[in-house]
Amino acid sequence: MRLSQFHLHTVKETPAEAEVVSHKLMLKAGMIRKLAAGLYTWSPLGLRVLRKVETAVREEMNAAGAMELLMPTVQPKELWEETGRWQKFGGQLLKIKDRKEAEYCYGPTAEEVITDYARNELSSYKQLPVNFYNVQWKFRDEIRPRFGVMRAREFLMKDAYSFHVDDESLAAEYRNMYDTYGRIFTRLGLKFRAVFADTGAIGGTASHEFHVLADSGEDALAFSSESDYAANVELAEALPPGPRPAAAEAMRRIDTPTQKTCEDVAALMGIPLQRTVKSVALMGVDAEGQPQFVLALVRGDHVVNEIKLAKLAGLGEYRLATEGEIDTHLGSEPGFLGPVNPKQKLRIVADRSVAAMADFVVGANEKGVHLAGVNWGRDLPEPDDVADIRNVVEGDPSPDGKGTLGFARGIEVGHVFALGRRYSEAMQCTVLDSSGKPVMPAMGCYGIGVSRIVAAAIEQNHDANGIIWPEAMAPWRVAVCVINPKNDTNVATAAEALYRELNAAGIDTVLDDRGLRPGAMFADIELIGIPHRVVVSERGLAAGSFEYRHRRASEAESLDRAALLARLGAA
Numbered sequence: 001m002r003l004s005q006f007h008l009h010t011v012k013e014t015p016a017e018a019e020v021v022s023h024k025l026m027l028k029a030g031m032i033r034k035l036a037a038g039l040y041t042w043s044p045l046g047l048r049v050l051r052k053v054e055t056a057v058r059e060e061m062n063a064a065g066a067m068e069l070l071m072p073t074v075q076p077k078e079l080w081e082e083t084g085r086w087q088k089f090g091g092q093l094l095k096i097k098d099r100k101e102a103e104y105c106y107g108p109t110a111e112e113v114i115t116d117y118a119r120n121e122l123s124s125y126k127q128l129p130v131n132f133y134n135v136q137w138k139f140r141d142e143i144r145p146r147f148g149v150m151r152a153r154e155f156l157m158k159d160a161y162s163f164h165v166d167d168e169s170l171a172a173e174y175r176n177m178y179d180t181y182g183r184i185f186t187r188l189g190l191k192f193r194a195v196f197a198d199t200g201a202i203g204g205t206a207s208h209e210f211h212v213l214a215d216s217g218e219d220a221l222a223f224s225s226e227s228d229y230a231a232n233v234e235l236a237e238a239l240p241p242g243p244r245p246a247a248a249e250a251m252r253r254i255d256t257p258t259q260k261t262c263e264d265v266a267a268l269m270g271i272p273l274q275r276t277v278k279s280v281a282l283m284g285v286d287a288e289g290q291p292q293f294v295l296a297l298v299r300g301d302h303v304v305n306e307i308k309l310a311k312l313a314g315l316g317e318y319r320l321a322t323e324g325e326i327d328t329h330l331g332s333e334p335g336f337l338g339p340v341n342p343k344q345k346l347r348i349v350a351d352r353s354v355a356a357m358a359d360f361v362v363g364a365n366e367k368g369v370h371l372a373g374v375n376w377g378r379d380l381p382e383p384d385d386v387a388d389i390r391n392v393v394e395g396d397p398s399p400d401g402k403g404t405l406g407f408a409r410g411i412e413v414g415h416v417f418a419l420g421r422r423y424s425e426a427m428q429c430t431v432l433d434s435s436g437k438p439v440m441p442a443m444g445c446y447g448i449g450v451s452r453i454v455a456a457a458i459e460q461n462h463d464a465n466g467i468i469w470p471e472a473m474a475p476w477r478v479a480v481c482v483i484n485p486k487n488d489t490n491v492a493t494a495a496e497a498l499y500r501e502l503n504a505a506g507i508d509t510v511l512d513d514r515g516l517r518p519g520a521m522f523a524d525i526e527l528i529g530i531p532h533r534v535v536v537s538e539r540g541l542a543a544g545s546f547e548y549r550h551r552r553a554s555e556a557e558s559l560d561r562a563a564l565l566a567r568l569g570a571a
């Protein structure tokens, strides 16, 4: 490609709407332009990068034995009703109507469509195992689309779905996909980690997320200092603490006229935050399905983990209690509530660390008052449930017993999921097994955020001058820059020859023949992140050399033709 014939449109100003560096640089480099919230046009430059990612994903999926097909973006409501997800998927589902008032959604994922395809296509165990994938646009009506294509509403996903006659076969393919994802992200030149993930509302047996490590990542990851344990913080288990010490203090009232938070109360009393207990009032359901008031207790310095809490019996669909409900059950207003002397019987769910505390501080269910020296069994009954309901914190022991947990941030770029039979059961997808008996196939699903990877790679690879593409993702690997092509035809001819030679050798090369002044030309080439820059100038030609510089190098070097070709891998 010759840049004189290419639509490259870089901008100098830093766009005000961009919060993260990848979004800024994608706009400055002219890779994307916003159409509406979470909707972007990919420019010719942006599309080159997107296609490189897509190609790497496709080649590795094919090599792993998966088969590409293509499903529509628009999906009929009836399929989503079979799995109950027309309602359950919630506000992220973009629902649309055709001229006959028939309802559809723009697919946010394709489990329903592929299971429908499978129940019509697959009839015998002989056709299994099989793994179908497509690279297709998805739409999710995200509450807060942001960070450009990182959390967009329309985005490109590679989604794969496998079908198996038994669980062993599913486990083998899960492993195969796990390994394939490792190869894809390695090939793309990204620093990544696979972490245990929550199987969440979809259910299923095993799940790993693949994260590109970056400080700007939305997800918190927990790592062991001593082993390869890594998990999303949402999932990492907080191990039980040691035994509860004996009570040493009498229970007493503390005046806390304006102190409503554990932090404020601890500061007033001059005690560590770890001695206080936070009470969170919730409404769940009891064994009979009746509304049940629940007080969840975590240590003052801990944070309640909503996913862990939702896994407790009766709390699947819990919500925060209203001020009225808090008053009815505790006779308190928020800020001073606690588990001692409630007005009505309630269910107390204590985090493991709270159940192991003695002489702690809680709200007194009375405005302006807290209680100190509180002890289980003496001042209030033992908790109804003791469970892990908090987020792990830095320094907690690793759940595998080896080392302590440290934290890092990540961007989720892939997700592998052993689904089991949830969709095949809901949609009556069966095949005949070797004895001729109909069985429901076990399924796996495997997603990669193709468009998100482009932004994630920039978060990890940039400097003050712009993007630094890993080789496999660069729009072009090499830029041949011509100084004053109009003044000197020898220079233009030599640059043209080098450009042709590199492309002929399979090295994706762009010729910057726009005739810009060197400063402006180099600024563009750095901004758009081309890994290798070669400058062809009159002076260099006279000396028989080219000026070469890697995007990460601080200095340019002078190389003769053979050394240059060797450096670029063309010789």
Ligand code: ATP
Residues within 6 Å of the ligand: 109, 140, 142, 149, 150, 151, 152, 153, 154, 155, 157, 412, 413, 414, 415, 447, 448, 449, 450, 451, 452
């Ligand atoms: P997230 O937790 O980031 O919302 P998710 O868990 O909902 O993602 P999956 O359903 O696992 O996402 O989808 C597979 C992949 O699609 C994700 O790993 C991610 O890379 C990508 N993806 C999901 N939502 C978006 C989005 N709004 N914009 C861009 N990529 C996305």
Ligand code: MG
Residues within 6 Å of the ligand: 209, 412, 415
């Ligand atoms: Mg996910």
